[in-house]
Amino acid sequence: MIGYQAGSDRDLGVVVGGTLSKGLTIRLHDPEHIEHMHAGDYVVVLGNELRYLSVITDLALKVTDEHLLANPPDDLFTRQVLSGTATYATVELLPTLALETAGGKSQILPVRSIPAHFSRVQRSTKDDFTAVFGEEDATHFCIGKPLDSEHDIYIDLTRLTERSNGVFGKTGTGKSFLTRLLIAGTIQKNTCANLIFDMHNEYGWQGVSEGSTGKRSVKGLKQLFGSRVKLFTLDRKGSDQRGEQVDGDIFINPSEIAEEDILLLGSVLNLRETAPAVLSALQRHYGTHWLSKLVFLDQKELDTVVEETGANKESVRALARALGPLRKMSFILWERSGMAEIQSAPITFDEVGEDVPPSPVAASSGASSQRNSAVRDILTAVQNGQHVVVGFPAKDDLLSYLLVVNLLTRRLREHYVTETNRSIASRQGRPRQIMITIEEAHRFLDPAVAQNTVFGEIAREMRKYGMSLLVVDQRPSAIDDEIVSQLGTRFICLLDDEKDVRSALSGVSGATRLQTVLASLETRGQALLIGHALPMPIAVRTRAYDQDFYRAMAGSEQPEGEQFQSSSFVSRMSRR
Amino acid sequence: MQQQVAERAGEVIAASTTEFTAEALELHSAPPFGSFVKVIEPKRPTIYALVSYVETGGLDPTRHAVARSRPPSIVDEEIYVQWPELRDVLRTVFTARVIGHIDARGAVRHWLPPFPASLHFSVFVCTTEEIQWFTRRHDYLAGLIRDPSGTEELTAAAIRTAVAAHSDQPDYLLQAARSVARMLASDYIRLHLILQSIASEELRQ
Numbered sequence: 001m002i003g004y005q006a007g008s009d010r011d012l013g014v015v016v017g018g019t020l021s022k023g024l025t026i027r028l029h030d031p032e033h034i035e036h037m038h039a040g041d042y043v044v045v046l047g048n049e050l051r052y053l054s055v056i057t058d059l060a061l062k063v064t065d066e067h068l069l070a071n072p073p074d075d076l077f078t079r080q081v082l083s084g085t086a087t088y089a090t091v092e093l094l095p096t097l098a099l100e101t102a103g104g105k106s107q108i109l110p111v112r113s114i115p116a117h118f119s120r121v122q123r124s125t126k127d128d129f130t131a132v133f134g135e136e137d138a139t140h141f142c143i144g145k146p147l148d149s150e151h152d153i154y155i156d157l158t159r160l161t162e163r164s165n166g167v168f169g170k171t172g173t174g175k176s177f178l179t180r181l182l183i184a185g186t187i188q189k190n191t192c193a194n195l196i197f198d199m200h201n202e203y204g205w206q207g208v209s210e211g212s213t214g215k216r217s218v219k220g221l222k223q224l225f226g227s228r229v230k231l232f233t234l235d236r237k238g239s240d241q242r243g244e245q246v247d248g249d250i251f252i253n254p255s256e257i258a259e260e261d262i263l264l265l266g267s268v269l270n271l272r273e274t275a276p277a278v279l280s281a282l283q284r285h286y287g288t289h290w291l292s293k294l295v296f297l298d299q300k301e302l303d304t305v306v307e308e309t310g311a312n313k314e315s316v317r318a319l320a321r322a323l324g325p326l327r328k329m330s331f332i333l334w335e336r337s338g339m340a341e342i343q344s345a346p347i348t349f350d351e352v353g354e355d356v357p358p359s360p361v362a363a364s365s366g367a368s369s370q371r372n373s374a375v376r377d378i379l380t381a382v383q384n385g386q387h388v389v390v391g392f393p394a395k396d397d398l399l400s401y402l403l404v405v406n407l408l409t410r411r412l413r414e415h416y417v418t419e420t421n422r423s424i425a426s427r428q429g430r431p432r433q434i435m436i437t438i439e440e441a442h443r444f445l446d447p448a449v450a451q452n453t454v455f456g457e458i459a460r461e462m463r464k465y466g467m468s469l470l471v472v473d474q475r476p477s478a479i480d481d482e483i484v485s486q487l488g489t490r491f492i493c494l495l496d497d498e499k500d501v502r503s504a505l506s507g508v509s510g511a512t513r514l515q516t517v518l519a520s521l522e523t524r525g526q527a528l529l530i531g532h533a534l535p536m537p538i539a540v541r542t543r544a545y546d547q548d549f550y551r552a553m554a555g556s557e558q559p560e561g562e563q564f565q566s567s568s569f570v571s572r573m574s575r576r
Numbered sequence: 577m578q579q580q581v582a583e584r585a586g587e588v589i590a591a592s593t594t595e596f597t598a599e600a601l602e603l604h605s606a607p608p609f610g611s612f613v614k615v616i617e618p619k620r621p622t623i624y625a626l627v628s629y630v631e632t633g634g635l636d637p638t639r640h641a642v643a644r645s646r647p648p649s650i651v652d653e654e655i656y657v658q659w660p661e662l663r664d665v666l667r668t669v670f671t672a673r674v675i676g677h678i679d680a681r682g683a684v685r686h687w688l689p690p691f692p693a694s695l696h697f698s699v700f701v702c703t704t705e706e707i708q709w710f711t712r713r714h715d716y717l718a719g720l721i722r723d724p725s726g727t728e729e730l731t732a733a734a735i736r737t738a739v740a741a742h743s744d745q746p747d748y749l750l751q752a753a754r755s756v757a758r759m760l761a762s763d764y765i766r767l768h769l770i771l772q773s774i775a776s777e778e779l780r781q
């Protein structure tokens with residue numbers, strides 16, 4: 001530091017201006033130090049009574065006289081003379097919190113004042129971070145370290161699970177790793193039940209880390225937490241090939257599939273505008289059999305259906321054709337297995353009885369006992385204090401994913417609403433708080449469908465029924481803005497698209513300034529954390545998902561009764 | 577550094593708060609432009625000043641000197657040998673810009689003294705130690721820089737003199753220059769003039 005009477009060696013500069021709404025301007029003592037200041041770094045402004053924890057949002061080079069710019073010095077001596085006298089550097093800060101320290105205890109206050117001129121500015125210390133983010137305890141979980149220091153940052157998992165949350169970032173930035181960390185945290189701290197729709201099969205059994213040294217597999221939740229996590233699959237063959245330790249299969253009764261489950265698939269199946277009308281006409285007429293009827297419709301039946309329902313023939317035909325892909329979904333227990341169509345479909349049900357939907361495991365059970373089966377299985381696990389991961393076919397089967405996620409969540413929600421209302425009436429315990437993780441969240445929450453899907457409702461109503469979402473998405477701009485702004489806590493990795501950046505930050509105060517911080521994140525393993533579970537926004541290097549992490553999680557795998565591990569849902573259901 | 581004794585350089589013949597004029601003891605022997613001089617008076621602050629102007633001319637301001645050389649033999653020094661009375665009718669006077677004083681407690685003050693120099697008192701050239709002591713800080717330059725009569729030359733000369741008196745010359749030069757840069761933060765053109773004439777070629781690469 002050249003020639004400036006600094007208060008302390010740790011002083012970086014002093015406050016030279018600012019406003020409460022737009023933040024503070026700091027003049028650096030040593031302009032050469034500018035290279036060591038980064039957007040997203042934390043500094044503290046020493047006010048007379050308060051310590052203002054602030055995040056760096058911008059950096060600037062200034063001159064005292066514009067003539068200098070027209071005639072820049074060409075020698076080292078003049079540069080040295082001018083550095084810090086006629087040329088200087090400023091740093092823009094956004095104060096995020098004020099710490100009031102009295103009698104050794106720090107109290108966190110919202111920022112409603114600003115420090116006076118020439119208040120000193122220093123790097124924040126471990127004590128500052130501890131005062132703000134707390135320490136490891138029953139609800140606080142280490143999520144990473146600030147970009148510029150080695151202090152651990154903790155998030156409050158109880159607050160996290162109280163509301164719906166989002167993990168955003170473009171592909172490969174670390175969303176899935178961060179999501180798995182968060183879920184592992186909630187399992188370890190037991191702050192909620194989890195239902196994870198594991199679209200890419202990376203959470204349940206094992207994930208893949210694609211580092212500079214090649215691919216490496218990492219432990220999934222089941223490997224970390226043993227019997228506390230139940231792994232169900234839609235694709236037993238794929239799961240077996242991957243060597244997963246599966247707890248059961250997911251089967252769906254066609255009767256469980258509702259109109260809205262089909263309508264959500266609209267854009268993928270290219271449904272016509274007439275689809276909703278035809279759907280409700282068929283449902284009115286055929287009750288729970290409407291879908292089977294439609295999916296396995298042949299020419300003969302088409303005429304009957306048109307006659308019976310009065311629906312437009314062409315529309316019915318188009319809809320039936322559009323729903324064709326559903327026939328091939330081996331997890332749907334189609335009742336009409338004897339029909340010609342099913343022969344061509346790549347599913348092999350043993351034929352047992354007349355209309356009984358056969359399945360390898362459920363061969364002896366009655367059709368009625370399999371209603372709600374997958375949902376009930378999930379609920380049982382949740383009630384047992386376990387967590388559920390649902391695995392999907394390995395090839396990107398968006399259709400199965402959308403259908404199953406929507407259906408299971410919808411059924412789960414019906415249960416939660418009923419149970420919650422009953423518990424209020426009977427003044428008994430509410431159902432266990434559950435957090436539902438969905439990848440490709442915009443498929444369920446885009447503005448066109450969010451109004452009607454169960455996900456929109458869950459995201460909007462917060463903790464009323466004890467359900468929350470953890471939405472994971474690379475395109476937040478495709479999600480209904482209203483829903484993004486309702487999210488309690490956001491974990492935002494690097495985003496390129498300006499639209500996505502704006503959406504990811506919608507409803508956040510100081511959003512425009514945090515944009516600079518967001519843009520400065522590295523391409524992987526860093527995230528900006530904002531919201532309910534944190535006292536203030538902070539950019540972090542996410543906690544490493546490695547052997548140390550496994551060790552930290554170990555000991556949380558309290559073995560439950562063996563029967564949970566071995567029982568598949570169908571066999572358990574049939575015992576009822 | 578050898579202990580020097582302050583050398584008498586002249587006698588005050590006109591004085592004001594901001595400057596004084598002295599007649600040099602000998603013709604053509606005023607202290608150099610930009611050198612530090614002082615006037616010591618009993619019970620009064622010792623006044624420090626910078627030689628800002630030197631002039632040689634006739635005692636009688638109404639009479640101009642006339643050319644006297646007779647080449648090839650009588651030129652330059654020879655003229656004074658030929659006409660020794662010239663040393664009585666000609667004189668050298670110098671003006672010094674007051675830059676500070678040493679107060680009653682012996683402290684260096686970089687601001688104007690309460691009283692001007694008294695007429696006919698002696699003007700001394702400051703020793704190296706005195707210059708070093710007086711120029712430990714650079715605030716005395718502020719008065720020069722603020723002077724509306726544009727004194728980049730004098731400021732630069734003062735800094736050169738001060739630098740020469742300090743042992744850690746490159747560092748002292750840098751600090752002095754940075755002080756000036758702060759004083760002239762809003763006037764790069766003047767600053768540039770000063771920087772150009774204080775930095776040696778080596779320093780400026």
Ligand SMILES: Nc1ncnc2c1ncn2[C@@H]1O[C@H](COP(=O)(O)OP(=O)(O)O)[C@@H](O)[C@H]1O
Nearest residue numbers: 171172173174175176177209210525543544545
């Ligand atoms: N916390 C972390 N610990 C270890 N590796 C990480 C972490 N975060 C990101 N990575 C690395 O970044 C890569 C991409 O992360 P991933 O979560 O798969 O990205 P996304 O889901 O956003 O496409 C991973 O394969 C892994 O190597």
Ligand SMILES: [Mg+2]
Nearest residue numbers: 172175176177
């Ligand atoms: Mg991913």
